[in-house]
Amino acid sequence: MLPLIIEINAPDEDISVEMAFTDSPVRIGRNPLNDVVLSQSYVSQWHALVEFDERFTCYRDLGSTNGTLYKGGRLGRDPLRVPSTRRLDVAIGDVQLGLVRAEADALLEDAQSAYSKLGSTRARMFARPAEAEPKSTVLFSIDVDPGEREEIARLVGPHRAYRRAWRQLLEATRGELARAPAAAHELLDAIVRSFPEVTREPEFIALAEAHSYRVPKAAGADACAAEAIDRFTRVYKVPAPRADADIDALFHRLSLLLETFCKSFVELRKGQQEFGAEMAVRTIKETTRLSEIETADALIEYLLDWSTRSERPIKELVNAFADQMIHQVALVNGLMEGARSLLRRVGPDAIARHFARGRPGGVAGLLMRLGLVRDAVLWRQFKVLHKELLEEEVALTAALFGRDFARGYAAIGDDSVEPTRPVVTDPLKTLPLRAGRRSRG
Structure with missing residues (x-):
């Protein structure tokens, strides 16, 4: 699979760099856990997500405050997907991003080991040399401040x-x-x-x-x-430490810190996975050795295995925290969609349609059909529905965390837009609507 090359240009700040990625997804934002860290104030903490495979490159704005510009207009909530053979140009404020699929410069691979000592992510950033100058490009880690x-x-x-x-x-x-x-x-x-x-x-x-x-x-x-x-x-x-006892105290504190972190991390990860299983959404973007670890002791052993001389465990840990932050953003987006759906379904038009399908009989039904007491009857039905939503936790949960919640969550946190199992989508089907007496015929 061809790597993803992200060209970053900010003319006002005299910045022109490229970054190469071989693993999908790539996170963009101001938070240091992102793969592409942009420090500009108008960039959100978790601004965008880029996913790519053999066929497509997909750019997704994560509901950022200032958004992403594409062809002069603001990108909507739907992901922007183009074939892998096409170049994709977007902008975040004054920062221009060009996404292309091509073989990374061989210099990138040659410098990988030399610059790993400076701290590394899955990408390396390098300045493009002028054609007239010898190829003596300076490479540096994205984690390293340019001044360093x-x-x-x-x-x-x-x-x-x-x-x-x-x-x-x-x-x-x-x-x-x-x-x-x-x-x-x-x-x-x-x-x-x-x-x-x-x-x-x-x-x-x-x-x-x-x-x-x-x-x-x-x-x-x-x-x-x-x-x-x-x-x-x-x-x-x-x-x-100035004595052996001081050294023991230092390593005891480090052990407590490491155990506390690993226990908390494992429990946090379990909660994230259980939420995904309950709501039928995928909360973890990729399966790694770290994501399969179930105990704190196993996590400590994996992270401290210095004999492998590999940065993979650290990279997986950083990506796991980034997944957790994306999960939080997706959760908020899903709740907004669930609340928006609930408001639509308990609105006057929805209640009227549901009431009309019930064909109430008696005097109330006659007056309704004549349009004489429509508003009063519908208001009474809204109060009944409102009370049921307040008092019935199961119905409210089904209304907020239904198919629209799953779709809103998946729009950011999952590749699949549709949930994998059926969920209740209409609170009006779970609550009784009383419209006077219904005809028994």
């Missing part, structure tokens, strides 16, 4: 100086070992004690082994662990 690219560039020189300094230290060590080969072990012991970080350098390990010296792994591991803990506390601005 200059900061990283400024660190290239110091990093090279750091590596040159290491090589100078290595050569000086070789010189000292050559001058006093008999005291090699004593010298190496002193170096390990004074500079424990060198035990992680492959060149130092090889030099030590050449002198039959075994680098103590414990010392290197301890130094690495201490450095990692120090870096962690500095990044997250928490007190640095």
